[in-house]
Amino acid sequence: MKEMMIILVSAILVDNFVLSKFMGCCPFLGVSKKVGSAFGMSVAVTFVMLMATAVTYPIYMLLLEPNGLQYMQTIVFILVIALFVQLVEIILKRFVPSLYKALGVYLALITTNCAVLGVTLLNITNEYNFAQSMVNALGAGLGFMLAMMLFSGVRQKLETCNIPKAFQGVPVTLVAASIVSMTFVGFGGIVEGMFG
C-alpha cells in the first residue's frame, strides 16, 4: 500500500509528466486557455492513459516479451493509444458535443501525445507490476490535470495583464509555463519525507 502511495504521489507531484518530464506540452499549451476545456482535456487524457495501460501491459507481458519482440512495443502501444483516442472522440461527439468542439484538433492529437506513450513505456522500463502500472497511469493523469488546471488559472490571469507587445501571445505563455514548472522543483525529495 505504501509503495502504491509513493508511486501515486511521485507521479502527480515529483515526477509530474508535464512540468518535470516535459511530456505532453502540446495540449498543455494548446488547450489551457479556459479552465473548463482544460479540465475536459485532462479527463480525456487520464481516461486514455488508464485504458492504454490496462491494455498495453498485458499485451507486452503476454505477447511481446515471451516472443522476444520488445522492439515492437512503440508501434503496438501507439496502435492501442490511437484506438482509445478514437473511442474517446466518438463518445465525446455523441455525449458532450460542446467539449468536442472546444478541444478541436487537440483531441485527435492525444494519439501522439508523448505523455500517454511515456506512461505506458515507463511502466515497462520501471518494471512495475500490473497494479503499480495502473496507479502510475492514474497518477500521471491526475498530475496532468493538476498542471493543466494550475496553468489555465495562470493564463486567465495573464489575459488581464498589460503585457509588452514583444511578449504577447506565445512568448509570455512559455515564460509562464517555465515559472510554473520551476515551482514543481520544490517537490523534489518530498516523497522520502512523507513515507520514509
Added chain:
Amino acid sequence: MWDILLPIFILCGIGLLAAILLVVASALFSVKTDETVAELTEALPGINCGACGYSGCSGYAQALAKGGKDGTVKTNLCAPGGDPVAKKVSRILGTETFDVEEQVAVVCCNGNCDVTGKKFDYHGTPSCAACHSLYAGDGDCAYSCLGFGDCAAVCPYHAIKIQNGVAVIDRSLCTGCGICVPKCPKHLIIRHRLTGKVDVVCSSHANGKETRTACKNGCIACGKCERTCPYDAIHVIDNLAQIDYSKCTSCGACVEACPVKCIHKNSVT
C-alpha cells in the same frame, strides 16, 4: 521465417481487433447529422449576427430544419441575407417564399462637435465602453454619442462612419444585422423597418431646458411634432419624441415642424 511473420501477425491482429471495436462503437454512438442542416448552414451568410433571434447561423439552421417545414420557424428571419437567402432557405425546405422585412439601424444622436461640448478632457483608451465607464462619458449631454466608434469597429459591412464626432450609418450599406446595437454603451442604436424613413435623431430623456443647454440639436420635448402628425404616429414620451413605425407613413410633416431639426427624413431606401 517465423521471426518475421509473428510480429506481422501480432500487429495485424491488434489492428483488426481495434478496427472491429471502433466500427461497433461508431455504430453504437453514431450522431445523426441532418443533411438539411448542413445545406441550410451553407445557404445562410455565416456572419453569426444573431438578428434572426437564434444563437447564430448554425443555430438558425438547426431551428429551421426542425420547425421550418410546418411554419413554426419563419424562413425570412435573416436580415443581412435578405430576399435571396430567404428564397434559398425556402427552396431547401420546400416551403413558400416570404419576403424579408428588411431592417436598418439608426444612430439616435445628432450631437456633433459643432453643437455640443465636452465636460472634461478624456485621454484614456479610445473606446466608447471605456469612456462611458468614466462618469458616463465626456460629453456635455449624458445621452450623447461618444464618437469613439465601437459600433463602427464591429460593423461587418463598414456602414458606420464617425462624422464630426457622431456615428452615422450609411443606409445603402447597412443590412440591419444589428451587431452594432449591443455595442453602444449609450444604447443609441435602434433598428426598424427599412421602409421607415423618418428618425428622431436624439436620445435625451433630460427635460427641454437641460437638453438645450447641453446640445443645440437635442429634442426639447416641445410636442410640436405630436400636434402636427396626421397619423398619430409620433409621441413625446419621457421628454423625447418617439415614432411608432407601425403607424408612420414617412410623410415628413414632423420633419418640417421640429424647431430644433432633430427629426430627419432619409431619402435612401
